[in-house]
Amino acid sequence: MDFLTVTLQLLEGFVTTLELFGLTLLFSLPLGLIIAFGAMSKFKPLKAVVKTFVWIIRGTPLMLQVIAVYYGPALLFEGIGMLPRFIAVMVAFVINYACYFSEIFRGGIEAIPKGQSEAGRVLGLNKFQIFSKIILLQVIKRIVAPMSNEIITLVKDTSLARVIVVTEILKVAQDFTAKGLIWPLFYTAIYYLIFVGVLTILFGFIEKKLSFYKE
Amino acid sequence: MAFLEVRNIHKQFGDLVVLKGIDFDLERGEVLSIIGSSGNGKTTLLRCINFLEIASVGTIALDGEEIFSADKKYTDKELTKIQHDIGLVFQSFNLFPQYTALQNVTLALDVKAENELKEQKIGYFQRKKLMKDIKKENIEYAKSILDKVGLIDKIDYYPCQLSGGQQQRVAIARALSLKPKILCFDEPTSALDPELTGEVLRVIKELKSPEIAMIIVTHEMKFAKEVSDKVIFMADGLIEEMGTTEQIFEKSQNPKTLAFLGNFAE
Numbered sequence A: 001m002d003f004l005t006v007t008l009q010l011l012e013g014f015v016t017t018l019e020l021f022g023l024t025l026l027f028s029l030p031l032g033l034i035i036a037f038g039a040m041s042k043f044k045p046l047k048a049v050v051k052t053f054v055w056i057i058r059g060t061p062l063m064l065q066v067i068a069v070y071y072g073p074a075l076l077f078e079g080i081g082m083l084p085r086f087i088a089v090m091v092a093f094v095i096n097y098a099c100y101f102s103e104i105f106r107g108g109i110e111a112i113p114k115g116q117s118e119a120g121r122v123l124g125l126n127k128f129q130i131f132s133k134i135i136l137l138q139v140i141k142r143i144v145a146p147m148s149n150e151i152i153t154l155v156k157d158t159s160l161a162r163v164i165v166v167t168e169i170l171k172v173a174q175d176f177t178a179k180g181l182i183w184p185l186f187y188t189a190i191y192y193l194i195f196v197g198v199l200t201i202l203f204g205f206i207e208k209k210l211s212f213y214k215e
Numbered sequence B: 001m002a003f004l005e006v007r008n009i010h011k012q013f014g015d016l017v018v019l020k021g022i023d024f025d026l027e028r029g030e031v032l033s034i035i036g037s038s039g040n041g042k043t044t045l046l047r048c049i050n051f052l053e054i055a056s057v058g059t060i061a062l063d064g065e066e067i068f069s070a071d072k073k074y075t076d077k078e079l080t081k082i083q084h085d086i087g088l089v090f091q092s093f094n095l096f097p098q099y100t101a102l103q104n105v106t107l108a109l110d111v112k113a114e115n116e117l118k119e120q121k122i123g124y125f126q127r128k129k130l131m132k133d134i135k136k137e138n139i140e141y142a143k144s145i146l147d148k149v150g151l152i153d154k155i156d157y158y159p160c161q162l163s164g165g166q167q168q169r170v171a172i173a174r175a176l177s178l179k180p181k182i183l184c185f186d187e188p189t190s191a192l193d194p195e196l197t198g199e200v201l202r203v204i205k206e207l208k209s210p211e212i213a214m215i216i217v218t219h220e221m222k223f224a225k226e227v228s229d230k231v232i233f234m235a236d237g238l239i240e241e242m243g244t245t246e247q248i249f250e251k252s253q254n255p256k257t258l259a260f261l262g263n264f265a266e
């Protein structure tokens, strides 16, 4: 097996990795915001349900959640088929990451001084306008660092998809190992490092963009 | 009927009764100072007048119209509307850090204009087009207010680039943007270094005009004496004594008032 073939096959696996990464982000960010609002709700029962849910998701391994989403429905209910593997992984990832993001959002929103929304209220802004025009950017500025941490973790967590045989990059490398080829496994690190490097530069750029003001 | 009529305002937080029935009148052009020791409910009263707190009992009428009654329920939208007529300057400024001085002042103007266009059911693109011109007008108007508070050369500065006194003057300009009928100040200089209070107090004094009524909670007795037409001395959630500036500061016989003012005698 020559270098080029391995590189291309790993790249194919890495495309799956990137798809999982991108789609997870796309859905878990808005879902996380909704969960954050649920956790801050003044309606006690809703708050309790949301907080319990977040506790369960953050309190159990992501690998277990992937397995549960894939096999769970078929085991619990007769006659229900299994989700396609990729969809199952994605659902588990979206839920898991939405919960982690929600806690970062909640922390960020609650850290904004109350005086900010009060100033908005006495100026006749409604709740939606206060959030979108006053609070949101301040929250984003506060959470860039913890979010970049979490998002970089997500890049590497995608490798858990192989537990239900989704062929992301690490699975491809593992299959090489089974055929007696060890080095591709270590070669995957390059892919991760390059991608995380790009993300780091991107977050640095966002942070710099938001440094035009101080609190 | 007086311009502003505050009647029987009560407010409690849980079991803690903070306001126990506040009544007063204020005419257009008048300045009212509210003095009293800490924890007496002065801030709470201002917050009730600005609807940041909802009074448990009482009514408020402005310009011959009842704008608030504790017996009624108000939607957010209704509260937002009446908030346009009453401004508040906070002790801690609460400027929006991501906006320049100018943007802090234009924000409410732009939002208000956009709300009005929405209410006239003007479509999205048409609205964006109209807003372009309105925003330009708003910038010119905001500049004129910032000029009034002596900050025309600082309009593009962010709050973090301004001194405390300058920040509070931007906050005053922001509160003036919607042309409120009543402007309230909650200890506007108590977060400032002593050498910066003068510039803020001077600006407030200059705002006094026949168009606007002002309510100022303050511990600056000298300033209160100079600027006020009326003074309320609050004690224990009630108005202990109310009168003209002269009546309170020169002729009061009330032992509580005298004891309080005694603390400030040099």
Ligand SMILES: Nc1ncnc2c1ncn2[C@@H]1O[C@H](COP(=O)(O)OP(=O)(O)OP(=O)(O)O)[C@@H](O)[C@H]1O
Pocket: B013, B016, B018, B036, B037, B038, B039, B040, B041, B042, B043, B044, B045
């Ligand atoms: N949101 C709240 N919840 C519970 N208690 C409150 C709340 N806001 C104010 N209080 C209480 O109400 C009382 C009056 O507070 P307020 O801030 O109105 O006093 P103040 O006269 O403005 O005092 P200061 O001169 O120190 O500013 C205090 O005992 C305070 O603890």
Ligand SMILES: [Mg+2]
Pocket: B042, B043, B044, B186
């Ligand atoms: Mg106070």
